[in-house]
């Protein structure tokens with residue numbers, strides 16, 4: 487018998503970027519929701535760097551929290567392309583202004599922790615809405631809803647449950663046949679991610695907001711200086727062929743010894759003209775982690791009154807910086823579809839009929855799966871190029887990329903950005919001027935009943 491049984495319109499599972507962004511969307515619509523987080527804190531000081539692209543920022547701008555987020559990060563400055571084998575700088579460019587002109591916003595460089603904190607601070611009634619130490623274990627169907635059970639014996643009844651519970655999603659397992667055709671997912675790379683305190687030599691080498699992309703054979707480093715003299719970086723390396731496919735529920739985990747081997751591999755990689763090496767960052771770690779990088783887009787995101795979004799159903803490698811931005815995009819797609827099929831006054835609808843929900847969830851899948859599959863595959867091509875996987879990648883990186891006009895080099899990023907959607911309904915509409923139309927502006931969409 488559950489200790490506690492409460493009723494809401496929506497239960498969100500997971501308090502990462504996806505869960506908190508969705509919470510803020512629902513808050514704006516005055517929908518009664520509760521967010522259940524397995525761990526004891528909503529914005530723990532763990533995790534990696536995040537580059538927020540214009541399409542992610544556009545949605546956060548609509549939620550009225552862009553200022554808050556901007557003060558949680560720095561606009562990205564110059565980006566240095568380096569050859570990790572020789573230490574040579576091949577190209578230095580400043581792309582931020584190009585993104586701002588094209589898409590209305592620059593690039594925002596921060597950490598997952600700071601972004602989560604900013605989102606968390608924007609949640610009204612956090613004590614009642616964001617419940618920690620609530621690990622969801624099972625979801626039961628009710629005649630007109632769902633019952634979400636947690637490991638402390640509580641149960642939360644709702645019209646829908648949205649799984650925003652990341653790569654090791656429990657909610658995903660409740661959705662029938664959640665795997666891609668073929669079952670296994672690709673997992674070509676491992677990743678060591680960290681933040682370090684800047685030492686004087688690092689401060690001299692990398693300006694606030696500036697960063698570097700460093701390539702070597704079967705490996706690659708992304709780094710950048712953030713707020714408060716923190717350096718964020720991650721090193722990726724190619725996994726052995728035997729590990730490059732895995733079950734989505736059995737993603738490789740790494741040991742301390744594996745981590746030491748990674749550090750050995752990257753410690754002599756040079757990231758500044760003065761010869762400063764990665765060892766300087768390894769000696770001053772504030773936090774770090776090591777993870778496998780599966781990549782996938784699941785075809786089925788929903789079943790009945792259950793839907794999963796974010797990393798639970800699509801996982802990018804971090805090199806192209808699209809993972810978190812796609813999570814934010816999925817929140818907007820879901821909120822738009824709910825309004826489209828159930829009506830704009832969601833807050834005052836006591837019952838959300840299953841047929842309308844099914845249509846809404848189908849819209850989300852139809853709008854997302856193909857788009858995200860392409861973006862995930864392009865991200866894989868990018869990491870393969872940057873880690874010189876194919877015979878031509880090193881030639882491309884060393885002799886062609888340095889001379890490509892910015893227009894050409896940024897094309898894949900811009901192509902991803904323009905697929906981003908905006909929140910429809912009673913949200914502030916984006917006003918930032920931009921030269922390139924978003925796809926939804928190009929094709930006049932059907933009139934919204936909003």
Ligand SMILES: Cc1cc2nc3c(=O)[nH]c(=O)nc-3n(C[C@H](O)[C@H](O)[C@H](O)COP(=O)(O)OP(=O)(O)OC[C@H]3O[C@@H](n4cnc5c(N)ncnc54)[C@H](O)[C@@H]3O)c2cc1C
Pocket residue numbers: 499500501502503504505522523524525534535536537538598620621622623650651652653654655656657677679720777795796797798804806807808809810811812813
């Ligand atoms: C090194 C690195 C760099 C990255 N850089 C970028 C970047 O530059 N730009 C970008 O856009 N993206 C980037 N990403 C990707 C981005 O961080 C993720 O896509 C995003 O954070 C995923 O958010 P999420 O909320 O879907 O999942 P998560 O962040 O994994 O959150 C899931 C939450 O659910 C909780 N949870 C899990 N199971 C349960 C359960 N059973 N019950 C209750 N709660 C549960 C977890 O505790 C967690 O809080 C990067 C990722 C990495 C690893």
